[in-house]
Amino acid sequence: MSETTHLAALLHGAKDVRLEQVPTAAPLPHQVQIRPRATGICGTDMHYYSAGKNGMFVVKNPLVLGHEAAGEVVAVGSDVKALKVGDRVAIEPQRPCSECKQCTTGLYNLCSNMKFSGSASADPPVQGSLQELYCHAAEYAHPLPDSVSWTEGAIVEPLAVAVHAVKRSGLQADNSVLVLGAGAIGLLCAAVARSKGVKNIEMVDVDPARLEFAKAQGLADTIFNIPLRPNEGEEKVDFCMRMAKDIISQNKERLFETIIECTGVETCVNIGIHAAAPRGRVVLVGMGSPMQSIRVGSAAVREVDLISVWRYASTFGTAIDLIASGKVAVKPLVTHVFQLKQAAEALDVVVAKPADLIKCVIVS
Ligand SMILES: [Zn+2]
Ligand SMILES: [Zn+2]
Structure with a gap:
C-alpha cells in the first residue's frame, strides 16, 4: 500500500524553504485533522526564516512554520466529541501537558512541558500549519463562526x-x-x-x-x-x-x-x-x-x-467573539496575501518589511 502524502513548506535552514511532499499522519484519538486555510506570519516566523533560528531554538530538522492559523476539520480522532468534519476552527498553537501544576490551575500558558506548533523548541520540532494537512488537539481547535473569514481567522492568535x-x-x-x-x-x-x-x-x-x-x-x-x-x-x-x-x-x-x-x-x-x-x-x-x-x-x-505577559491562556474564545461581533476589525490589518506555494516569497516580503506591511497571511 502506498503511503499518503501531502504538500508542506519545509524550512531547512536560513532562507531555505522548500515545497515537499511529507507523510500524512492520521489524527490521534484526542486530535482533529485540519486543512489549514489561512496562516498569519509574524516576527517569530521571520526570525526562523531569516536566521534559521529563533533565539536559542535552532532549526536542526526541517521545520514547518505557521502558528497563527484557521482551517477546516477534515477528520476527527476516536475520542473527539466536540468537533466534526466540516467545522471551521481557529487553531491555538499551544500544546500544554495538561498535568503540571500550572496546567491544572488554569495557567497552562506557563506549562513546564509546553510544546508549540511551528517551533524548533522541541526536538524533533512540532510542525506548524504551512502544509495541506495538520493534526492538532481538538481541545485547542476553537470553533469559528461562518461570519468570520479564513484570513480573519488567522488573526485570532495575535x-x-x-x-x-x-x-x-x-x-x-x-x-x-x-x-x-x-x-x-x-x-x-x-x-x-x-x-x-x-x-x-x-x-x-x-x-x-x-x-x-x-x-x-x-x-x-x-x-x-x-x-x-x-x-x-x-x-x-x-x-x-x-x-x-x-x-x-x-x-x-x-x-x-x-x-x-x-x-x-x-x-x-x-x-x-x-x-x-x-x-x-x-x-x-x-x-x-x-x-x-x-x-x-x-x-x-x-x-x-x-x-x-507570556502568550495567552483561555483567550481564544474572547478573541473570536471580538471579531465576530465586529468590536475589533481585523480585516484592514491583512495587507499581504500569498498562496501556500508562494511561502518563500511571502517570508521574503516579511523580512523585507515594505512600508505598507502590517500582516502577511498565507492562504490555501
Ligand atoms: Zn506569531
Ligand atoms: Zn503543563
Missing part, C-alpha cells in the same frame, strides 16, 4: 495575545492608555482597549506610516513619531525622559494609567515607565533583548508596576 495582555494590564475604561509600537500586536492591543471603552489612546512608533494607519483605523487619538536615536551627544537616560515628556504633552499633559509596551526595545520600556501615572502599570508584551537596563528607581518612587 488577537488572543492582545486580549491576554490587556487582561493582565488591569485596564479600566477611564484610563489614559499609551501603546508603544504600532505593529500588528500594538494595533490589536489598542483595538482591545477600545472594545473595553477606552477613549484616550496614544500610540508611539518610529514609523509615521504605521501611526497614520492607527489613527485612520480609529485606534489612536493621538500619535507620536519617535526618532530612531537620541540627538548627538544626548545620554540615553535624557533621551528617554525627553521623549516621555513630549509624549505626555501630546496627551494634554495627562500621564498614562496603562502602558502597553509592544516593541521590546529598552528605550521604549524606559519611556513607558517615565510616562506612567503614579500606580500606573507597564505591560511588557514585546520580546526584545533578554538583558535590559531599566529605570527601576523611577518606577519604585511612583509604585509603577511592571507586568510580564
Whole structure:
C-alpha cells in the first residue's frame, strides 16, 4: 500500500524553504485533522526564516512554520466529541501537558512541558500549519463562526495575545492608555482597549506610516513619531525622559494609567515607565533583548508596576467573539496575501518589511 502524502513548506535552514511532499499522519484519538486555510506570519516566523533560528531554538530538522492559523476539520480522532468534519476552527498553537501544576490551575500558558506548533523548541520540532494537512488537539481547535473569514481567522492568535495582555494590564475604561509600537500586536492591543471603552489612546512608533494607519483605523487619538536615536551627544537616560515628556504633552499633559509596551526595545520600556501615572502599570508584551537596563528607581518612587505577559491562556474564545461581533476589525490589518506555494516569497516580503506591511497571511 502506498503511503499518503501531502504538500508542506519545509524550512531547512536560513532562507531555505522548500515545497515537499511529507507523510500524512492520521489524527490521534484526542486530535482533529485540519486543512489549514489561512496562516498569519509574524516576527517569530521571520526570525526562523531569516536566521534559521529563533533565539536559542535552532532549526536542526526541517521545520514547518505557521502558528497563527484557521482551517477546516477534515477528520476527527476516536475520542473527539466536540468537533466534526466540516467545522471551521481557529487553531491555538499551544500544546500544554495538561498535568503540571500550572496546567491544572488554569495557567497552562506557563506549562513546564509546553510544546508549540511551528517551533524548533522541541526536538524533533512540532510542525506548524504551512502544509495541506495538520493534526492538532481538538481541545485547542476553537470553533469559528461562518461570519468570520479564513484570513480573519488567522488573526485570532495575535488577537488572543492582545486580549491576554490587556487582561493582565488591569485596564479600566477611564484610563489614559499609551501603546508603544504600532505593529500588528500594538494595533490589536489598542483595538482591545477600545472594545473595553477606552477613549484616550496614544500610540508611539518610529514609523509615521504605521501611526497614520492607527489613527485612520480609529485606534489612536493621538500619535507620536519617535526618532530612531537620541540627538548627538544626548545620554540615553535624557533621551528617554525627553521623549516621555513630549509624549505626555501630546496627551494634554495627562500621564498614562496603562502602558502597553509592544516593541521590546529598552528605550521604549524606559519611556513607558517615565510616562506612567503614579500606580500606573507597564505591560511588557514585546520580546526584545533578554538583558535590559531599566529605570527601576523611577518606577519604585511612583509604585509603577511592571507586568510580564507570556502568550495567552483561555483567550481564544474572547478573541473570536471580538471579531465576530465586529468590536475589533481585523480585516484592514491583512495587507499581504500569498498562496501556500508562494511561502518563500511571502517570508521574503516579511523580512523585507515594505512600508505598507502590517500582516502577511498565507492562504490555501
Ligand atoms: Zn506569531
Ligand atoms: Zn503543563
